Amino acid sequence: MRELSRALDISVLLAKPETFEQAISSGHEFDLVVLDLAGVAPELLSRVDTYVTDNSGIPRLLVLDEEQLGSLRMPVQGRSDFVLANGCEGEYEVRMSQLLWPGEETVPSDFVTIDNMTINLATYQVTIDGEPVDLTLMEYSLLSFLATHPSRAYSREALLHRVWGFEYCGGTRTVDVHIRRVRSKVGPQIASHIVTVRGVGYLFKL
Template structure:
């Protein structure tokens, strides 16, 4: 399911936006300021962010800049009570994709969200393919040729995260924060256990391997 992060310190606006998004089938995460939004983004898979400009602790400008540094392919829709041209220009310069001035029509907001998701090809196309293997994030299933395999949720999310950036090294701490969340109280050796299970499940699959990078963490490699 496509997950949208809504960052706005106005509870009424968040409630309105989230109501229309949920009614349209989206999964929602909520934040009351930019700092909380960044923490949520680091702890789970987020497909699009709707962010207000005027927020406490970290405003929308700073949040937009940090999100864009973290991910060039994350759709960003900026909300504001103001409509001055210079603010729109600044937002676009910082990396926002679209702009909506309050008060706005929720149906227009929905249309803009769907347009951004389509532009970034987020939704039904959330698949990673390599060799005979396909990871389908919509169904959380792995296709091995014509065979389908359903993994436990955390195993799938771990594999999807690693496979999304072949060759990139992730530390155990990064994987814990991005998949289990920054509030996870368990041992980071949880990652080792899940990696071991993934290796055992796909031992007979020649298309990829998960390598241990001594002293650092893990990386995903596609076999040529």
């Protein structure tokens, strides 16, 4: 949030469940509520709903882990969106911008273009020569992370942490499997940017 506050030129007030009441009674007027759903009690969710409703339907961005997607129920009232907890900073920036400034959703920063590939961070879509590429969520997340963090080698362990968001029980081989699948789907031109760094991991070369 501190990094995003500088990128978006906004002020951020961080609050924990036990300090939520203090935050909303601080006298500040909020334009967006970002709520991390990890371990949030139903009582707090209800309190957030009440606060949002009582204040003209403040937009909400819900942050959740991938395993929570199946049980996700988006709020019926007001504008809301969600983002995975292990999403890159660029994705958070796009999602927050959409909610803060509706009508200006598609901005240049939504897109990462490299050679014949375009990644739309706002819609989680990848195209090659204008044609959509059928990627799984984790394949997309891995590709978008590497492409938005170029020219730096990441170990398999670091990629598991940054992309999967946890220590994957199957071990680091899953990174190699996903890299292989991504390379095969994006074609040789983009695959050549995804470089194997011997003894380290992978690097996206521009």
